[in-house]
Amino acid sequence: MRALALAGGVGGAKLVVGLAHCLTPDELVVAVNTGDDEEFHGLHVSPDLDTMMYTLAGLSNPEAGWGLNGDTFTALAMLRQYGADTWFNLGDRDLATHIRRTQLLKQGLALSEVTAELCAALGVNHRIVPMSDQPVRTVLETSDGRLSMQEYFVRERAQPEVSAVHYLGSGDAIPSPGLDEALALARILVICPSNPALSVQPIVEVSGMKERLASFSGLRVAVSPIVGNDAVRGPAGRIMAGIGQEVSVVGVARAYREFCDVLVIDRQDDGLASAVAEAGVRPVVTNTIMNSLQDRIDLAKTVLSLDQQPG
């Protein structure tokens, strides 16, 4: 076991693709946020687990950032005819994932076991584990009231102003067996460039995680999802602002400093390196924008090289 990656959806999956290119399946565990999980049409949907799984399987839809490439939406149109709320896009092949997951959970399997089974079926060899087998639900206090993550992000297109984020159930959730094991064995912790409040913090809030991250024996490296004054993708910047965080790599450093030794920041933020250091996190400056596969591999190599260098 070499590396434990903590990740949310699309941004995190990009770096994980790079890590999976550099590390064998034995050397990497990817622990994924499940605070976004939600039930649609009675089916258990795990958006971040699926984005990670589909991305590593080479099946993801790179344009949309969700779902399967070339998927069709026949069943969803029929669900709409039945009067179901269909603001959450679910393709036909994607629905099969949720149907199968829901069935296996109902049969008594843990989400970790279900995830392993789905990944194996899609030929994903690197280990993807949920952050916890117990439910955690990320809920946002917004100008439109209390919203689940998917209501906020998908239905309301991340338009409402966010004033606070809660992680319901986190006190009763414990790290999944795979995450637990990786915390003990990994030599490097990689916090992927995912939304700090909506993807990374839910993992940190799982019961016991703060202590486990504080006592982690290896190097703890985060890649900033913020470049310049906004997120590379998605609403992370506005959410950080909404909950009173500075929208910059310095804000990320302050949010992460309890569980992070090194913050990898983009060359554009070179001028903020000393402020990051002042916030208590060692800055490393490199290119963090991952457009190509090579960008992902290069960034992964940079991250993985950090625990072999003097600090």
Added chain:
Amino acid sequence: MRALALAGGVGGAKLVVGLAHCLTPDELVVAVNTGDDEEFHGLHVSPDLDTMMYTLAGLSNPEAGWGLNGDTFTALAMLRQYGADTWFNLGDRDLATHIRRTQLLKQGLALSEVTAELCAALGVNHRIVPMSDQPVRTVLETSDGRLSMQEYFVRERAQPEVSAVHYLGSGDAIPSPGLDEALALARILVICPSNPALSVQPIVEVSGMKERLASFSGLRVAVSPIVGNDAVRGPAGRIMAGIGQEVSVVGVARAYREFCDVLVIDRQDDGLASAVAEAGVRPVVTNTIMNSLQDRIDLAKTVLSLDQQPG
């Protein structure tokens, strides 16, 4: 309320199309066998209810005898990739029906309420009700062991020899509210040309049905699903033989005589009319083969005319 029809899948639906053409939605209740219901992929599938609903909605697949015309099978292929048993064909639009039904049942609605909601969404105005809101499962003793109806009929293609049929749960199941009301109000009971042991008998076995059918105040008319020495469609003939019934209109008359006054038989069986009468059921001879819509309407008219004639 004029007529109560008892029906299974394809054969019954043909006559119901004719009845629905002759009667307004206020005048007809169709009570459908749910002994074939089965869970696939954690979803509640009601094959006979769906065949009836899709047929009356004009959406059925007349070639296959199941499912929706022009449906695609994208999700099922993905379920197969996940290692699920996919011998039961479920199209993408059909899956939406099962997803929606399962969700509404899980929310606490009765199968009757779910059926009404699905039918309304598909524009079916005539009232389709399940025989019961409680589960009844038709199980066959066969040369390959104990099989559910779908295992026997779909997975094993009705090949095993059947020696007995059980209706699990029928003692704890009561007629659905719609069936209960129609039994009290209808002036004619129409037993559609469905499989006697697998479609009609499960309805009869519902707790209290034998007494209710015995005391039914109107005329009780069955249309024979057997013409000559076999069923018009499906394995009804071989099953009747397997459980010791004569495979003829006389066998049908004997099986139905406790709850049936008139048996409509095909012209081909004219020579057996007196034997039907001897079995205790009044025979009516007409064309019962329903190839065209006009055939269905003509047969429905013949059936509905019977309670206006002297016996």
